[in-house]
Amino acid sequence: MSVGILTSLIVVPLIGTLLVYFVGLKSQKVSTYVTQFIALATAALSWAIFAFFDKTVGKLSMEERIDWIPSIDINFTLAIDGISFVLILLATSLILLVTFQSVFVIKENVHLYNALILLIEVGIIGVFSTTNLVFFYIFWELVLIPMFFLVGKWGGVKRKYTAIKFFIFTHVGSVLMLISFMVIFATSGSFDIVYLMAHPISQSVQIITGIGIFIGAAIKLPAIPVHTWQPDAYDQSPTPVSVLFAGLLAKMAGYAFIRLGLGITPYGMDELKYILIVLGIFGAFYSAFAAIKQKSLKRLVAYTSINHMSFVLVAIGVASNFAIRATRINHVLAQYLQVTTYSQLAIIATVFLMISHGISIGVMFLLISAIENHIGTEEIDYLGGLKTKPVLAGMVIVASVALISAPPLSGFIAEILLLFAVVPAFPWISILVVSIVFTAVIYLWLLTRVLFTDKAKVLNSKDFIEADPKTLKYELIIAAILFIPIIILGFFPDLLITLINKAAEYLMNIM
Amino acid sequence: MLVTILIPILILLGGIILSLIFGKALKGDISRIIGLLTIITAIVVTAVLNPFTNNQAFHGLITLDLFGGVFTYLFLSLAIFIIIGSMKMLDNRPEMIALVLFSTLGMILVSISNDLIVIFIAWEIMSLSTYILAGIKRTEKSTEAAVKYFIYGAVSSALVLYAISLVYGLTGTTKIDLIYQELATVSGNGLYIVGLFATIFIFGFGYKMGMIPFHLWLPDVYEGSPAPVTALLGGVAKKVALVATVRIFVQGFMSANIQWKVIFAVVAVTTMTLANIAALVQKRVFRMFAYSSVSQVGYMLIGFAVLTTESIAGMTIQLLVHAVTAVGVFITIGILVEKHGLKTMNDYKGLSKKKPVVSLSLALMVLSLAGIPPLAGFVSKFLLFKSAVDGGMTWLAIVAILNSVLSLGYYLPFLKNIFFDNAIEDQEEKNLPLDKDWRWYGPLTITILGALATILLAIFAQAIFNVLLKAAQLLFEV
Numbered sequence: 005m006s007v008g009i010l011t012s013l014i015v016v017p018l019i020g021t022l023l024v025y026f027v028g029l030k031s032q033k034v035s036t037y038v039t040q041f042i043a044l045a046t047a048a049l050s051w052a053i054f055a056f057f058d059k060t061v062g063k064l065s066m067e068e069r070i071d072w073i074p075s076i077d078i079n080f081t082l083a084i085d086g087i088s089f090v091l092i093l094l095a096t097s098l099i100l101l102v103t104f105q106s107v108f109v110i111k112e113n114v115h116l117y118n119a120l121i122l123l124i125e126v127g128i129i130g131v132f133s134t135t136n137l138v139f140f141y142i143f144w145e146l147v148l149i150p151m152f153f154l155v156g157k158w159g160g161v162k163r164k165y166t167a168i169k170f171f172i173f174t175h176v177g178s179v180l181m182l183i184s185f186m187v188i189f190a191t192s193g194s195f196d197i198v199y200l201m202a203h204p205i206s207q208s209v210q211i212i213t214g215i216g217i218f219i220g221a222a223i224k225l226p227a228i229p230v231h232t233w234q235p236d237a238y239d240q241s242p243t244p245v246s247v248l249f250a251g252l253l254a255k256m257a258g259y260a261f262i263r264l265g266l267g268i269t270p271y272g273m274d275e276l277k278y279i280l281i282v283l284g285i286f287g288a289f290y291s292a293f294a295a296i297k298q299k300s301l302k303r304l305v306a307y308t309s310i311n312h313m314s315f316v317l318v319a320i321g322v323a324s325n326f327a328i329r330a331t332r333i334n335h336v337l338a339q340y341l342q343v344t345t346y347s348q349l350a351i352i353a354t355v356f357l358m359i360s361h362g363i364s365i366g367v368m369f370l371l372i373s374a375i376e377n378h379i380g381t382e383e384i385d386y387l388g389g390l391k392t393k394p395v396l397a398g399m400v401i402v403a404s405v406a407l408i409s410a411p412p413l414s415g416f417i418a419e420i421l422l423l424f425a426v427v428p429a430f431p432w433i434s435i436l437v438v439s440i441v442f443t444a445v446i447y448l449w450l451l452t453r454v455l456f457t458d459k460a461k462v463l464n465s466k467d468f469i470e471a472d473p474k475t476l477k478y479e480l481i482i483a484a485i486l487f488i489p490i491i492i493l494g495f496f497p498d499l500l501i502t503l504i505n506k507a508a509e510y511l512m513n514i515m
Numbered sequence: 516m517l518v519t520i521l522i523p524i525l526i527l528l529g530g531i532i533l534s535l536i537f538g539k540a541l542k543g544d545i546s547r548i549i550g551l552l553t554i555i556t557a558i559v560v561t562a563v564l565n566p567f568t569n570n571q572a573f574h575g576l577i578t579l580d581l582f583g584g585v586f587t588y589l590f591l592s593l594a595i596f597i598i599i600g601s602m603k604m605l606d607n608r609p610e611m612i613a614l615v616l617f618s619t620l621g622m623i624l625v626s627i628s629n630d631l632i633v634i635f636i637a638w639e640i641m642s643l644s645t646y647i648l649a650g651i652k653r654t655e656k657s658t659e660a661a662v663k664y665f666i667y668g669a670v671s672s673a674l675v676l677y678a679i680s681l682v683y684g685l686t687g688t689t690k691i692d693l694i695y696q697e698l699a700t701v702s703g704n705g706l707y708i709v710g711l712f713a714t715i716f717i718f719g720f721g722y723k724m725g726m727i728p729f730h731l732w733l734p735d736v737y738e739g740s741p742a743p744v745t746a747l748l749g750g751v752a753k754k755v756a757l758v759a760t761v762r763i764f765v766q767g768f769m770s771a772n773i774q775w776k777v778i779f780a781v782v783a784v785t786t787m788t789l790a791n792i793a794a795l796v797q798k799r800v801f802r803m804f805a806y807s808s809v810s811q812v813g814y815m816l817i818g819f820a821v822l823t824t825e826s827i828a829g830m831t832i833q834l835l836v837h838a839v840t841a842v843g844v845f846i847t848i849g850i851l852v853e854k855h856g857l858k859t860m861n862d863y864k865g866l867s868k869k870k871p872v873v874s875l876s877l878a879l880m881v882l883s884l885a886g887i888p889p890l891a892g893f894v895s896k897f898l899l900f901k902s903a904v905d906g907g908m909t910w911l912a913i914v915a916i917l918n919s920v921l922s923l924g925y926y927l928p929f930l931k932n933i934f935f936d937n938a939i940e941d942q943e944e945k946n947l948p949l950d951k952d953w954r955w956y957g958p959l960t961i962t963i964l965g966a967l968a969t970i971l972l973a974i975f976a977q978a979i980f981n982v983l984l985k986a987a988q989l990l991f992e993v
Contacts, residue, residue, distance in 0.1 A: 073894075073977040075984075076901070138897070142888035149887060152927070156935045164935055168927055175923060179916045182897075186904040186912060 009053060010068050010082040010133050013092070016046050017125040024122060028115015036107060039118035043096075043103040046125060050096040057089055059503050062510025064088075064135055064198055077195045078138045086507035087355050088132045090500060091259055094362050095128045098251045105370055105482050106244045108377055108475055110158060117158060120150035124248060131256050137185040137195040140264070144178055147253065151245070159240040166233075166240040173233040177223030181260075184216030188268065200268045201514050207271045214272020217264045218280075224257035225313045228287035235298075238306035243373035246302065250309050250369060251362040258313070258358050261320045262351065266511055273324035280321030285436060287314035292442035296449075301375070301382040304450065305368050308407060311443055312361045315422055316354050318433060322426040323350035329512060337424060341501055344509065346425050351508035352501055353422035359500060360414035360493060363486050364406040370483040371400050378476050387454040395480055397455065403483075404447040406490050409440060414493035421497075519566035520579060520627070523557045523587075527620045530554070535613045550598050550612035554619070558591050569989055575690055576630045581986040582831075583627035586758055589835060590626070593751050593842055594619040596964070600846035601743035602957025604853050608651050615747065618644035622751065626758045629766075631679045631689040634759055638675065642668050642723075645752050649740040660739025664748075667732040671722035674715050681712035691767040699770035709771045716763060717782065723756040725809040726816070727786045734797075737805040742849020743958075745801065749808045750842035754834050757815055764819065765827065765990055776908075779820035784914050787813025791921045798859050800848055803925055804841075807884060810922060811837045814915055817899055821906035827987040829899035832980055836883070836895040836972055843965015844880050847873060850958045860929065865938030873959070874933050876966035883969035885926040886919045891972035898980060 020042030028035030056066060064083035071079050084092065103121060110117045123146065130143030148171060156167030189195055191209045204210070223230045238246050265273045273280075288311050295307035322328070331346050332338070343349045374396055375382055390397045409415035419440060427434045493500055530553025534546040567584030571577065597615055605611050621641030628634045646668060650661025683689055685708050686697035701709060721729040737745045769775060787810045794806035811833070818830025851857040851873070857866070867874040883892035896919065903912040972979065 071977075073980060075977065075981065076898075142893075145888045149882070153934060156931060164931055167935075168931065171927060172920070172923065176917075176920055179920055183900075183904070183909070183913055183916055186901045187909060189901065190904045190909075 005070050006068050007070065008066070008068050009049060009056060010066060010084065011070070013046060013049050013096075013129050013133070014082075014126055016049065017042060017122040017129070020046075021119045021122045021126065025115055025119040028118065032114040035115040035118055036103075039122060040100075040103050042122060043100045043125070046129075047096040047100045050092050050129075053084070053089060053092070057084075057086075059086060060506060062086075062506035062508075067135075067198075077136075077189070077193070079136055079196075080134070080139055081136045081196065081198075082133045083135045083198065084133050085510070086504040087262060087351075087511075088259070090355065090359055090503055091132045091255055092129055094255065094359055095125065095132065095252050098247060098362065098366050099125045099128075101366070101370065101482050101485065102244045102247050105247075105373060105479065106242075108479055109242055109244055109373055113157070117154065120154050121244075121248075123150045124154075128252050128256065132259060135197040137188065137197065137200075137264075140197075140260075141178065141182050141185060144181070144256070144260075145175075147256065148174055148178070151248075151253070154245045155237060155241050158242040158245070161240070162236065163240050166236045170233045170237045173230065174223055177220040177230075180216045181220030181264075184213035184220075187213050187216075197263065197267060204270070204514075205268070210269040210272040211275050212272070214265060214269035214276060217260065217269060218273075218276055221257040221260040221265065222283070222317075224260070225254055225317065226257075226310065227283050227314070227317055228290050228310070229283075231287070231291075231310055234310065235303050235306040238309070239300060239302045243302070243369055243376060246372075247366050247369040250306070251366040254309065254313050255358045255362055258316045258320070258354060261316075262354065262511065265320065266324055266351075267514070270324065270326070270514065273320075274326045277321045277324045280317050280324070281430065281433065284314045284317035284319075284321060285433065285439075287311070287317065288436060288439040289442070292439050292446060295443075295446050299384055301372055301384055301387070301450075302369075304384065304446070305365065305372070305407075308443055308446060309361070309365055311439060312357065312365075312407075314439075315357055315419065315436065318436065319350045319354040319357070319422050319426055322429050322433070323347045323354070323512065325429060328429045331429070341498075342505060345512060346429055347512045348505075348508045349421065350425035351511060352504055353418060353425050355504045355508070356414075356493075356497065356500060357418035357422055360418040360490070361407075363489050363493075364403065364413075364415055367399075367403045367483050367486045367490070368407060370479070370486070371396065371403055374476060374479040374483065375400075377479065378473065384450060384453055390454055393476065396476065399480060399483060399487075400454070401451060402487065404451055406487075408444040408447045410444075412491075412494040414490045414497070417494060417497040519564040520572055520577060522564060523561045523566075524620065524623070526557045526560060527553060527616055527623075530557075531613045531616045531620075534616070535610065544602075544606075546609040546612045547598055547602070550616055551595060553616060554591050554594050554598070558588065561587060561591075571629060575692070576633050577627050578629035578692075579627060580989050581982070582761070582990055585831070585835075585982065585986050586626035587623050589838065590619050590622040590751060593838060596839075596842045596846070596961050597743050597747050597751070600746060600842070600849070600958045600961040601741075603952060603954035604743055604849055604958060605651065605741055606954065611648065611651055611743075614644040614648050614651070617641075618648070618747065618752065622755045622758075625755050625762070628762065629691050631682060631691065631694075631763070634762065635672075635676060635679060638755075638759065639672060641752060641755060642672060645744070645748060648744045648747065649736060651744065652741045656739040657741060660736040663732050663739075664736045667722055667729075671719045671729075674719035674722075678712040678715035678719060681708060681715070685709070685712075691762060694767045695770045698768060701771055706771065706773060709768065710773055713764070713768055713771075713773065713778075716760075716768075717778070720756040720760055721782075724753055724812045725790075725805075726782060726812060727789045727809065730786075730790070730809050733809060734802040734805040737808075737845075738799065738801040742845055742852065745849070746842045746845035749805065749845055750838045750840075753808065753812065754838050757812070757830070757834055760819065761827065761830075761990065765822070769822070776820050776822060779816055779822075780908065780911055783813050783816035783820050783911070785813075786810070786816060787915060787918045788921075791918050791924075794922070794925045797925070798861075800858065800860060800863065800929075801845075801852070803860070803929070804844055804848065807922065807925070808837070808841055810918065811841075811884070813918070814896065814899060817903055817908075817911055817915055820911060821903045821908050823902060823906045824984065824987045824991055825902035826899070826906055827990060828980065828983040829895070829902040831983045831987065832976075833895040833899045835979070835983075836891045836969075839968045839972065840880050840883050840892065840965060843961060843968065844877070844884070846958050847877050847880070847962040847965070850955065850962065854955060860932055863929065863932045864936035866933045868938070873962060876962045878930055878933065879966040879969050881926050881930060885923055889973055890969045891976070892969065894973050894976045898976075 127146035291310035298304040624637030790810035797803040883890035
């Protein structure tokens with residue numbers, strides 16, 4: 005048994021969950037402070053990993069371990085590499101902001117809500133840091149159950165339907181994943197990701213299990229044919245929960261593709277590469293077209309989120325192509341980024357895109373939350389009232405610009421890296437550029453509709469009571485904090501790339 | 516050897532007589548206390564004497580192996596649950612304690628027997644007590660349940676007895692280990708007879724397990740019986756049929772050259788799928804959980820279909836976890852029905868606001884039944900399904916896992932009602948007058964224990980699984 009900072013990252017919010025719930029039975033207000041403190045402590049712990057993290061090491065390091073059922077290799081084992089590390093940072097930081105933002109949105113059963121948010125934090129950090137497949141599944145499901153309650157209890161009008169739909173969809177995906185894990189164990193005798201990366205399972209088994217992992221992750225991502233739960237879920241959730249959905253849950257799926265798909269079943273992913281790429285391209289266009297038609301701001305953002313995640317799918321599809329694994333980059337980019345192969349660059353771009361998108365969509369949903377609180381509607385045609393809050397309107401513009409990947413913000417770097425990585429392998433993928441243009445059109449049209457309209461209507465005007473205008477300031481500050489990484493990463497992408505570079509290289513060198 | 520197993524049984528018998536004499540005379544909680552003391556003494560004495568040394572007693576009628584030991588302790592502990600859980604709900608029926616002890620005695624005998632006749636007698640001891648228990652409330656519904664249960668049970672017993680006669684006709688013995696040796700040599704037409712009595716055995720035990728299509732009595736009886744009795748039937752008595760199947764099939768019949776795997780796989784798939792579909796449309800909570808427990812039996816039958824050491828161990832751990840959880844769930848529902856009159860799914864709307872502790876416990880147990888990690892139900896199902904994959908029956912694991920997804924179709928709306936919905940307006944009228952009797956804390960303890968068990972059994976899964984794996988290995992060594 006060896007425990008350290010990674011274990012404490014999971015234990016702190018777990019204890020926090022119980023603490024918040026029981027404190028909340030006495031005083032809701034105190035429970036909120038406790039939640040914020042716990043989230044702050046967790047975020048501080050995650051940033052403290054910098055002190056221990058060695059970015060020149062590509063493989064999973066900082067192992068920690070507690071035995072649970074050692075006879076069949078089900079142990080609580082944790083280890084991180086650069087990819088998991090940056091995703092953990094994203095998770096803890098976003099959740100910290102969400103706990104502060106929630107104060108303005110959630111007024112009932114605050115303690116239960118806060119406890120569930122912290123439980124989700126446990127699950128997400130667990131997914132990003134565990135190296136045991138069974139615990140991966142456990143944490144994966146641990147995110148699902150609080151999410152079910154959060155949507156079902158605090159969501160919009162269709163919340164009950166949405167909660168059950170979301171749960172059934174993603175649960176089907178996760179159990180298929182679980183079957184794959186069982187098959188992996190049946191052939192290799194191990195659930196340990198590190199062991200399985202060092203001792204690959206046979207190719208035929210990789211294909212079968214790869215399909216299971218692919219379906220599980222694709223539902224969560226979501227990829228297009230299985231995406232129908234997603235707009236409902238983003239739309240009906242309370243907005244801080246939408247931040248978690250878009251900012252983190254989709255990234256769990258991307259992480260599952262990288263860690264499990266490429267790490268354990270590379271041959272399986274190689275067989276599936278065209279499916280991934282085609283689904284990705286199709287999804288990018290489909291979601292862009294679907295987004296144009298949306299009347300609600302949240303649904304529009306939800307569909308453009310599918311669009312960005314489709315890019316992830318394409319990049320992973322290209323990275324899983326064995327034929328180009330060894331193709332070296334021989335232009336100036338390689339020298340500048342210290343990247344050797346195209347597949348390595350694809351992984352870097354994927355992670356970069358996930359981080360950048362997680363932050364930008366986080367800002368967007370935080371702003372939507374402010375809009376709901378202070379304007380009273382998020383129907384696009386009636387958002388004219390936004391003019392009365394110029395700062396809010398300005399921030400919506402910046403967030404939109406971040407989401408359409410305009411330079412010099414981080415999204416631009418992410419997508420340009422991604423295109424550099426994928427287009428040389430399959431030139432026809434360059435058609436993706438068109439969908440980037442579509443996204444730009446969607447957001448620009450959105451802005452014209454919002455900013456140049458006078459129609460301001462409060463839906464359900466009877467129910468809507470504008471929140472105290474003074475709180476708007478704080479809500480905007482919370483959202484504005486996230487602009488800092490968007491801009492910094494736009495100018496200094498190296499900060500992030502050096503963290504994930506070695507991990508991506510290591511991942512692409514295992515066969 | 517003979518004495519070590521006899522003493523706990525005699526203690527149980529003594530407890531039964533005492534509680535019958537004093538329970539009727541003194542009323543009150545005396546018989547319950549006697550019952551509890553008896554069981555605790557029996558557990559302590561069994562633990563001290565430790566008769567389970569992989570040996571035989573009574574000229575091979577009784578086999579004292581680890582498997583029997585596990586179930587002896589399990590049945591005794593669950594009897595404690597039932598007796599405490601029956602507080603307030605069956606206070607005016609002191610003879611109930613004696614009957615619970617009687618049925619526990621029968622269950623223990625089934626789990627340690629090595630002889631078909633002993634199994635049959637023990638089976639009848641258990642069944643007769645549970646028939647009476649089902650009707651102990653003497654209301655119309657309870658009596659109907661008892662009569663229905665008795666008729667189905669009598670058919671089941673008759674079938675088992677007829678099958679035993681066929682076995683004796685073919686092999687000339689009723690000792691299970693001898694049957695194993697005899698059947699290994701059977702070939703040709705003899706196999707048809709093996710198939711015949713095996714089928715009849717499956718029918719007979721299937722009635723008790725609630726295997727589909729012999730489940731029709733089950734929802735009515737579960738709903739009609741008093742809740743603690745339902746807990747006994749659904750949580751414990753049903754498992755005895757599985758234990759008997761292990762004894763008779765795994766230790767006895769499996770040597771015969773018949774496609775056992777196919778038979779059990781078909782039965783398992785049918786049972787779990789149909790039960791889950793049936794549960795989806797239930798409006799009344801007891802019936803829903805009745806069908807849920809049928810589907811759980813379907814999962815357990817996978818253990819026989821795969822038939823490896825791991826799968827039997829996986830079946831046993833699933834059985835153990837479900838037994839504890841089911842007792843907890845049925846007692847909890849019992850409290851809510853008896854105390855608050857919440858019978859249909861709609862009555863549960865908004866329960867979490869009024870009763871947070873009960874709701875939370877119920878949620879934990881229901882999520883565990885649904886196999887949601889990291890609760891005990893997940894661990895047990897995981898081990899069971901994994902054994903199917905390891906045993907080369909991946910398709911069966913996939914069917915089972917998809918079934919557990921299907922089962923969410925009724926568990927989740929139930930939780931949704933409890934946690935998300937607001938109470939229906941006229942529900943206040945349905946509430947019985949508030950009853951502040953301290954005796955309600957008895958069943959409430961079981962609710963909380965059941966919820967804790969879903970966590971504790973998961974934490975100590977390795978220790979439990981090791982014991983069960985050892986027990987399963989010893990079964991196969993014969």
